[in-house]
Amino acid sequence: MRLVTWNINSVRLRLDQLRRIVREQEPDVVCLQETKVADGSFPMGEIRDMGFDHVMIRGMKSYNGIAILSKTPFTALPGRDWCGKQDCRHGAIAFDSGLEVHNFYVPAGGDLPDPDENDKFAHKLAFVDEMTEVFSTANGASKILMGDLNIAPLENDVWSHKQLLKIVSHTPVEVEKLTRAKQAHDWVDALRHFVPADRKLYTWWSYRARDWQAADKGRRLDHVWVTPDLTGRLEAAEVLKEARAWEKPSDHAPVMVDIGMSA
DNA sequence: ATGGTGGAAGGTCCA
Numbered sequence A: 001m002r003l004v005t006w007n008i009n010s011v012r013l014r015l016d017q018l019r020r021i022v023r024e025q026e027p028d029v030v031c032l033q034e035t036k037v038a039d040g041s042f043p044m045g046e047i048r049d050m051g052f053d054h055v056m057i058r059g060m061k062s063y064n065g066i067a068i069l070s071k072t073p074f075t076a077l078p079g080r081d082w083c084g085k086q087d088c089r090h091g092a093i094a095f096d097s098g099l100e101v102h103n104f105y106v107p108a109g110g111d112l113p114d115p116d117e118n119d120k121f122a123h124k125l126a127f128v129d130e131m132t133e134v135f136s137t138a139n140g141a142s143k144i145l146m147g148d149l150n151i152a153p154l155e156n157d158v159w160s161h162k163q164l165l166k167i168v169s170h171t172p173v174e175v176e177k178l179t180r181a182k183q184a185h186d187w188v189d190a191l192r193h194f195v196p197a198d199r200k201l202y203t204w205w206s207y208r209a210r211d212w213q214a215a216d217k218g219r220r221l222d223h224v225w226v227t228p229d230l231t232g233r234l235e236a237a238e239v240l241k242e243a244r245a246w247e248k249p250s251d252h253a254p255v256m257v258d259i260g261m262s263a
Numbered sequence B: 001a002t003g004g005t006g007g008a009a010g011g012t013c014c015a
Helices: A015-025 A044-049 A119-136 A172-184 A190-194 A228-233 A241-245
Strands: A002-007 A029-033 A054-058 A066-070 A090-094 A100-105 A143-148 A222-226 A234-239 A255-259
Touching: A002 A015, A002 A100, A002 A143, A002 A222, A015 A029, A015 A241, A029 A100, A029 A143, A044 A054, A054 A090, A066 A090, A066 A100, A119 A172, A143 A255, A190 A222, A190 A234, A190 A255, A222 A228, A222 A255, A228 A234
Parallel strands: A002 A029, A100 A143
Antiparallel strands: A002 A255, A029 A066, A054 A066, A090 A100, A143 A222, A234 A255
């Protein structure tokens, strides 16, 4: 089973790029974040034409929004108003096998890393705390959690650990909370299962760099976590960096994972 | 210390 997660930064603007990813990677499941479209305006016909007959969308006008695209049927799991907001940052499904897929778009958190001065940062911290709560009491089903978590936890998940310690996405308080959330359900980091922690690994490069490839000041904001029972079935995990170099790209690269499915 | 770019808007907000 192949899954892809991608912060697409407007699904309507990048349908052609999504088609290319689907054609080249042939994923069974795609989790999108920042679809930026209300449900009534979601390009459902185009998505079905790509081979995804089963789609969950949770969108709003202009901001946020997630979608889960699947070639096989699933059951939608109950939604949740994270932090008491209806801001379309999570969706979850279960396949007939019992396997659950959770798609997350964690708040970016604004610029100032102080929850007392910056409501967006406070929201981000509260959101990750709620992830810890929810999954510490979750059922024992096999699960895949993927999406834009907007936090780069390891030193080599950013281009300069020292220079980003006060930059939102890599501050110690966020990293600590994400680490706690990961431990709360014994999640396994699928990308780092294949790429050792001493190697740089990024999924996002800012639009604001003059030459993003030359500068290579990236961060690993997008993640794939699996429950421990799936660890032995991890076959591959990879950042599809080439998509960041396409014309009119998202600032995030897609991340792909292959999981062997026993009969 | 600042600003750099991009998307959805059709103001500005958000990333």
